[in-house]
Amino acid sequence: MEKLNLETVRLNIQLTKRCNQRCKSCNSYHIDDTIKELSVEEVERFINEACLIFPIKNIAFTGGEPTLYKDILSVAKIASKKSPFVSITTNGIYCTSKERVNELLDAGINRFSFSYHGIGIHDKFCGVNGSEERIRRAIDWLVEEREKGKEIYM
Numbered sequence: 001m002e003k004l005n006l007e008t009v010r011l012n013i014q015l016t017k018r019c020n021q022r023c024k025s026c027n028s029y030h031i032d033d034t035i036k037e038l039s040v041e042e043v044e045r046f047i048n049e050a051c052l053i054f055p056i057k058n059i060a061f062t063g064g065e066p067t068l069y070k071d072i073l074s075v076a077k078i079a080s081k082k083s084p085f086v087s088i089t090t091n092g093i094y095c096t097s098k099e100r101v102n103e104l105l106d107a108g109i110n111r112f113s114f115s116y117h118g119i120g121i122h123d124k125f126c127g128v129n130g131s132e133e134r135i136r137r138a139i140d141w142l143v144e145e146r147e148k149g150k151e152i153y154m
Helices: 040-053 072-080 098-106 122-126 131-147
Strands: 009-014 056-062 085-090 111-114
Touching: 009 040, 040 056, 040 072, 056 072, 072 085, 072 098, 098 131, 111 131, 122 131
Parallel strands: 009 056, 056 085, 085 111
Antiparallel strands: none
């Protein structure tokens, strides 16, 4: 049995199964599970209990598309009080402006993974025109903020 490395424990939380893209490799766009999504209080309790058991170094929000979870900023703030790294895996749909990117940063998200399916083919693969350009702009804005001194990982 492999020994658990307690220096790198990451807590993954799937906030929603819903997605607003139609990627060829996934069927989350068929799911409407809003009723099954955890409340902010339930997510907070889950984070608190996990942090009592393990030395959590990274809390990662996933989905579907985690920014479709209506309280993404609230749960990110909660997570940032418990862990030095708060991650999100996103299709970038939330990142339509510098202000919205900064909302995620201000809420405590400091690690970003964008679901990107290839130069020139991304929009066709995910079924949303303009998605590739949105991701590229979001990355540019995050790089600008990192150059200003914010600790941001991509």
